[in-house]
Amino acid sequence: MTRVLVSGGTGYAGRFIVEHLLANGYKVTVGGRAAPGPGFFSKDVAFVPLRLDPDADQIEAFDHIYYFVHAAFEHIPGKYRGGEGDDPENFQRANLDGSVSLFETARDAGVRRCVFLSSRAAYGPQPPGTILQEDMHGKPDTLYGEIKLQAERSLAALCGHGFVTASLRATGIYGAAGPGQRHKWAGLFEDYLAGKPIAPRASTEVHGTNVAQAVRLMLESDSLRINGETFNVSDVLTDTYDILSTLQRARHCPHPLPDAGDKTGCNPMSTSKIEALGWKAGGLELLRETIEHLA
Numbered sequence: 001m002t003r004v005l006v007s008g009g010t011g012y013a014g015r016f017i018v019e020h021l022l023a024n025g026y027k028v029t030v031g032g033r034a035a036p037g038p039g040f041f042s043k044d045v046a047f048v049p050l051r052l053d054p055d056a057d058q059i060e061a062f063d064h065i066y067y068f069v070h071a072a073f074e075h076i077p078g079k080y081r082g083g084e085g086d087d088p089e090n091f092q093r094a095n096l097d098g099s100v101s102l103f104e105t106a107r108d109a110g111v112r113r114c115v116f117l118s119s120r121a122a123y124g125p126q127p128p129g130t131i132l133q134e135d136m137h138g139k140p141d142t143l144y145g146e147i148k149l150q151a152e153r154s155l156a157a158l159c160g161h162g163f164v165t166a167s168l169r170a171t172g173i174y175g176a177a178g179p180g181q182r183h184k185w186a187g188l189f190e191d192y193l194a195g196k197p198i199a200p201r202a203s204t205e206v207h208g209t210n211v212a213q214a215v216r217l218m219l220e221s222d223s224l225r226i227n228g229e230t231f232n233v234s235d236v237l238t239d240t241y242d243i244l245s246t247l248q249r250a251r252h253c254p255h256p257l258p259d260a261g262d263k264t265g266c267n268p269m270s271t272s273k274i275e276a277l278g279w280k281a282g283g284l285e286l287l288r289e290t291i292e293h294l295a
Helices: 012-023 088-108 143-158 186-193 208-220 240-251 283-294
Strands: 003-007 027-032 046-049 067-070 113-119 164-170 172-174 202-207 229-233 236-239
Touching: 003 012, 012 027, 012 172, 012 208, 067 088, 067 208, 088 113, 088 143, 113 143, 113 208, 143 164, 143 229, 164 208, 172 208, 186 240, 202 208, 202 283, 208 229, 236 240, 236 283, 240 283
Parallel strands: 003 027, 003 067, 027 046, 067 113, 113 164, 164 229, 172 202
Antiparallel strands: 202 236
């Protein structure tokens, strides 16, 4: 079986990736600051210490590793955009310089493929209704988005015949959280069920399992079709009204729903490029099933 190193594997998105790879026969090593607790994953995984530190020599972490999936990101808890807090210099040092250092180390260690979990934030603001395509010029308006974009470019510059690279621009990721963790809508659900006012908000979303499927696709697709490329990973355009209406029905809640969010002002992401490789998202049915499960 092929061994994959997943940085940030105990994070919200990373756990979906680890579980999906385990379910599909991969041996997984999780890299991070601390080892996962007993029972955090459905199967045993190996662990190696791994840091977002450009000065650290971490080549031993890549011993016997065939593929590297980089999903780690240092930020203020609960915040990606604005996750630098009052320390943008160290935020960039860790998440850009530290990521590029891991990419270079993976290549030097003989890793065959590297997949980077990027973000739609790399596009930055676009005119309302504009469909986001991978060949568009990114103009991020946050440090988070700028770091993701620069990390994508740095990884693509390293690609070659012996080191196949791909970046996945994921939208907001939803789904059940790991043991001891809260899912992304936990606070929203609590506020609504407590009768607190909810502001309308529209967003694009994708289930964590669908993100993990996209990662596996990058590991298994013909290298000529993915090497040095970036792929959008997105699914549904929804809003707080849609999300909470499902919760309302599941919990028989009497509280009124928020107004509908302005979906016309959103920028859907085209996924035709990754769909051409065989990727397919779960759509509104998976969204509904997940909300009912989380309820």
